[in-house]
Amino acid sequence: MADPKTPATNELAKRQPTPSERFAVSVERQFAGEVGQLNMTDYEKSLAQHLFIKIDAALIEADKKRANGNPPIVWQNVNMRKLAIDAVHRVQLGLDALIPGHIYPIAYLNGRTKQYDIDLRVGYKGEEYYSQRASVRPIVDMRTELVYSTDEFTVYKKGVSSKVEGYDFKVTSPFDRGELVGGFVYIEYADGVGNELVVMSRKEIDKIKGTAQSDKFWGAWYDEMAYKTLIHKATKKIVIDPHKINVTAYATVEAEENAGALPAADYIDEDMPALELHDDGASVVSDASEAVPDKPTEGEPF
DSSP: OOOTTSOOTTOOOOOOOOHHHHHHHHHHHHHHHHTOOOOOOHHHHHHHHHHHHHHHHHHHHHHTTOOTTSOOOSGGGBOHHHHHHHHHHHHHTTOOTTSTTSEEEEEEEOTTTOSEEEEEEEOHHHHHHHHHHTBSSOEEEEEEEEEETTSEEEEEOSSSSOSSOEEEEEOSOTTOOOSEEEEEEEEEETTSSSOEEEEEEHHHHHHHHHHSSOOHHHHHOHHHHHHHHHHHHHHTTSOBOTTSSOHHHHHHHHHHHHHSSSOGGGOOGGGSOSEEEOTTSOEEEEOOOOOOOSSOOTTOOO
16 A cells, blocks of 8 residues: 555646746846836747747857856846846847847946846847838838849839839849949838838948948958848838837837947848957857757856
């Protein structure tokens, strides 16, 4: 006869929250304590969990390469107050950190607090996503093209001879297109009336390049950077409907991106190195890994 004091061997253990789930709860509580009550939807909690996975993978990779003398790059050394507020704003825009190009976690050592502040930079795909989603007039397509010297590109402005703004674009030499001379983004709306063609010359692109704090990425991936710069400019042409987006989150993220160390166009998807130097000399962690860790970073506090 079984000892009544011994628990049944077939008794199922209670499910414990995963680290990503605990992160979502922590973000919600931290935000409520700093800003005000927050009730995240199940979908928003999922996005927060995805963000945890993205950041956790970046921290693990970066800690392998951190500078001697710097604190371990682990969750216990992360400024959670800043991260929680920034995370909520990205989640409220519907950005998914597991989709390439949506969010780049970039951590740098704060010399005053000796903690790692994590900037959640929005990539060009994320910027394009939330801008289209919140457009006053539904967008059916945004076509982005680089134009080279052998291409034939004709612009049709809206007027007497053309009821809708448009263009003709022909690639005459697909395997040797020559030098980059500019590019364009064609924003096509559902009603077809107010379609807009955003054009940038090589001179305009180089002017944007000149404002970057570092031309490292431009030197290695000029065409890719030009492509992202075009999208960055085009999204600013879209009129946002405040009923379709969290206005506070939108305004905050836009302000941060415009005032940040690097604009959204300065990110090259998954080609960025895992460790960089911030302008103030502090160590910077730049996400360059799509790997999902088997376990949370050692020392994570959730």
